[in-house]
Amino acid sequence: MLAMDKTRGRPRTFDREAALGSAVLLFWEHGFEATSVGDLTQAMGIRPASLYAAFGDKKALFKEAVEAYGRTEAGGFLARAMEEEPTAYQVVARMLREAAQVYPDPSHPAGCLTISAATNVTVQDVEIGTFLRDLRNANLVALEERLRRGQEEGDLPEGADVGALASFVATVIQGMSQQARDGAGSAELARVAELALSVWPRST
Amino acid sequence: MLAMDKTRGRPRTFDREAALGSAVLLFWEHGFEATSVGDLTQAMGIRPASLYAAFGDKKALFKEAVEAYGRTEAGGFLARAMEEEPTAYQVVARMLREAAQVYPDPSHPAGCLTISAATNVTVQDVEIGTFLRDLRNANLVALEERLRRGQEEGDLPEGADVGALASFVATVIQGMSQQARDGAGSAELARVAELALSVWPRST
DNA sequence: TCTTTTCTTGAGCGATCAATCAAAAATTAG
DNA sequence: CTAATTTTTGATTGATCGCTCAAGAAAAGA
Numbered sequence: 001m002l003a004m005d006k007t008r009g010r011p012r013t014f015d016r017e018a019a020l021g022s023a024v025l026l027f028w029e030h031g032f033e034a035t036s037v038g039d040l041t042q043a044m045g046i047r048p049a050s051l052y053a054a055f056g057d058k059k060a061l062f063k064e065a066v067e068a069y070g071r072t073e074a075g076g077f078l079a080r081a082m083e084e085e086p087t088a089y090q091v092v093a094r095m096l097r098e099a100a101q102v103y104p105d106p107s108h109p110a111g112c113l114t115i116s117a118a119t120n121v122t123v124q125d126v127e128i129g130t131f132l133r134d135l136r137n138a139n140l141v142a143l144e145e146r147l148r149r150g151q152e153e154g155d156l157p158e159g160a161d162v163g164a165l166a167s168f169v170a171t172v173i174q175g176m177s178q179q180a181r182d183g184a185g186s187a188e189l190a191r192v193a194e195l196a197l198s199v200w201p202r203s204t
Numbered sequence: 205m206l207a208m209d210k211t212r213g214r215p216r217t218f219d220r221e222a223a224l225g226s227a228v229l230l231f232w233e234h235g236f237e238a239t240s241v242g243d244l245t246q247a248m249g250i251r252p253a254s255l256y257a258a259f260g261d262k263k264a265l266f267k268e269a270v271e272a273y274g275r276t277e278a279g280g281f282l283a284r285a286m287e288e289e290p291t292a293y294q295v296v297a298r299m300l301r302e303a304a305q306v307y308p309d310p311s312h313p314a315g316c317l318t319i320s321a322a323t324n325v326t327v328q329d330v331e332i333g334t335f336l337r338d339l340r341n342a343n344l345v346a347l348e349e350r351l352r353r354g355q356e357e358g359d360l361p362e363g364a365d366v367g368a369l370a371s372f373v374a375t376v377i378q379g380m381s382q383q384a385r386d387g388a389g390s391a392e393l394a395r396v397a398e399l400a401l402s403v404w405p406r407s408t
Numbered sequence: 409t410c411t412t413t414t415c416t417t418g419a420g421c422g423a424t425c426a427a428t429c430a431a432a433a434a435t436t437a438g
Numbered sequence: 439c440t441a442a443t444t445t446t447t448g449a450t451t452g453a454t455c456g457c458t459c460a461a462g463a464a465a466a467g468a
Contacts, residue, residue: 009444010434031324033237037426048427050446058426115382119323120235133386164395167388171396175379178319182337184371191368192375198403213414214464241456252457254416262456 016054017068019044024065024072028109031117032062032128059128062117066132069113074102078173082142088150089200091143092169096196099173100189103180111177114139140170157201165200172196220258223248227269228276232313235321236266236332263332266321270336273317278306282377286346292354293404295347296373300400303377304393307384315381318343344374361405369404376400 022043026035037058041048055061069075081094103111114135121129144166150156156165176189226247230239241262245252259265273279285298307315318339325333348370354360360369380393 008436008442010446012445013434030326034324034326034329036326036424038424047447049429049448052427053445116323119320119385120238120325122234122238122240125238136386161395163392164399167383167392168396168399171379171383172375173379174382175375175377178378178382179371179375181323182340188367188371191365192372195368195372195403196400199399210414212412212466214416216415217464240454242454251417253418253459256457257415 012050012054014044014046014050019046019051019054020061020065020068023061024069024113025109027062027065027117028069028113031119032058033118033121033125059125062128063131066114066117066135074105074108075113077102078139082146087153087155088147089155091146091150092165092200093197095169095173096176096193097190099176100193101186103177104184104186104189111181112174115174115177116181136170136174140166143169160201168199169196216254216258218248218250218254221272223250223255223258224265224269224272227265228273228317229313231266231269231321232273232317235323236262237322237325237329263329266332267335270317270321270339278309278312279317281306282343286350291357291359292351293359295350295354296369296404297401299373299377300380300397301394303380304397305390307381308388308390308393315385316377319378319381320385340374340378344370347373364405372403373400 022045023040026039026043029035030039037048037051040058040061041051044051046054051061055064070079077098078095081091081098085091085094114132118125118129118132144163147156147160147162147166151158151160151162156162172192176184176192179189179192226249227244230243230247233239234243241252241255244262244265245255248255250258255265259268274283281302282299285295285302289295289298318336322329322333322336348367351360351364351366351370355362355364355366360366376396380388380396383393383396
C-alpha cells in the first residue's frame with residue numbers, strides 16, 4: 001500500500017538543513033534566477049535528483065530558503081524588533097540601527113534576501129517575484145499595525161500619520177539594504193539610521 | 205579598402221532610436237538577465253542579426269539603453285535637479301518630490317532602471333552589475349559634492365554632516381524606487397518624501 | 409550595367425537551463 | 439533470507455539561452 005514511512009528505505013546521505021543553508025546563501029547573494037540548479041547542487045554537495053526529491057523543484061526550494069532565511073539572525077531581526085520592543089519608537093529605532101549593523105556584515109551576503117533576491121524575474125517566474133513582494137507588503141502592514149497600536153498606547157502622538165511613518169521606515173530599510181549591497185559600511189548606514197530616526201515624533 | 209561609409213550599402217529598415225526605446229522599456233521592467241534577446245528582437249520588431257549588427261551584443265545594448273534612459277524625462281530628473289536648483293535644499297527637495305511623482309507613474313515601468321535592472325546577475329554577467337553599481341555610487345558622490353558646494357555657499361550649516369545627508373537622500377530615493385515597484389502610489393511616496401525632507405538642517 | 413557595401417532573412421550553432429529517468433545501493437519489515 | 443521502500447548515481451531530456459553564418463536584397467560608386 002501507500003507507505004509514507006520516514007524510517008523505511010535508504011536514508012538520506014546529506015544534512016537537509018545544511019544543504020538548505022547553502023541554498024539560502026546562494027539565493028541571498030545572487031537571487032532566484034541568477035542561481036542555477038547546477039550552482040545549488042554544487043554548493044549543497046548533492047546531485048539534481050537528490051535536490052528534487054528532497055525539496056520539490058527550484059521554486060519550492062527557494063520558498064523554503066526564504067523561510068529558513070527568516071529564522072536566521074540576519075534575516076529575522078526586523079520581526080524580532082516588532083515582537084520584543086515595548087514602544088513604537090523603540091521598535092523602529094532597533095530596526096534601523098540593527099539594519100545598519102546587519103546589512104553590511106561581511107560574514108554573510110550583503111543586504112536583505114527578501115528585498116533583493118527576486119528583483120529581476122522572467123515572465124514565467126513572476127510567481128517568485130510576487131511571492132517576495134507580498135511578503136514585503138505584509139511586513140509593511142504589520143509595521144503599520146504595530147505603530148497604530150503604539151499610537152493607541154500613547155507612545156505616538158494622536159496626530160501622527162502612522163501610514164506615512166510606516167512607509168518611510170520601510171523605504172529607508174529597503175534603501176539601506178540596497179546601499180549595503182553597493183558597498184556602504186555599518187558606520188555610514190548608522191548615520192543614515194540616526195538621520196531617519198530624527199524625524200520621529202517623540203513624546204520625551 | 206576598409207570602407208566604414210555610412211551612406212553606402214543597404215539602408216537600415218528600422219528606426220534605431222525607436223528600437224533602443226523598446227529595449228529601454230524591457231530592461232526597465234524586467235532587468236538585464238530576465239530580458240532575453242528573443243524578448244528584445246520581438247519588441248524591437250527586428251531579427252537577432254540586425255540587433256547584433258546595430259548594437260554589438262546584449263551587454264552593449266544594455267549599456268546604450270542605460271544612457272538612453274538617462275536622457276528620458278523619467279530617467280534624468282535627478283541629474284537635472286542637481287544642475288538646475290540653486291541651493292542644496294532645493295536640489296534635494298526637488299529630487300525627493302519628483303521621485304514620488306515619477307517612480308510610480310503608470311505611463312512607464314515603475315521605479316528607476318539604474319537601481320533595479322541589475323540586482324540579480326549571474327557570475328558571467330557581474331560586469332553589468334558593477335556597471336550600474338558604479339553609476340549609482342558616482343551619483344552618490346556627485347550629490348555629496350553638490351551638498352558640499354551648498355555648504356560652502358552657506359545654504360547648509362557648517363556643522364552639517366554632508367556625507368551622511370547624501371547617503372540618507374540616496375537611501376531614501378533607492379527605497380522609494382523599490383516601494384514604487386512594490387505598488388506604492390505617488391500620494392504615499394510624497395508623504396515619505398516630506399518626512400525625509402523634514403530632517404534637513406534648513407537655514408530659513 | 410557591374411561591383412562594392414551594408415543590411416535582412418532564415419536557419420541553426422554550442423552551451424546551459426530546469427527537470428527526469430532507469431538502475432544501483434542502502435535501509436526496514438516480515 | 440526475500441520483499442518493499444527510499445535515495446543516490448549517471449546519463450539525458452526538451453527548451454531556451456546568446457549569438458552567428460550564408461544567402462539574398464537594397465542601396466551607392468564607377
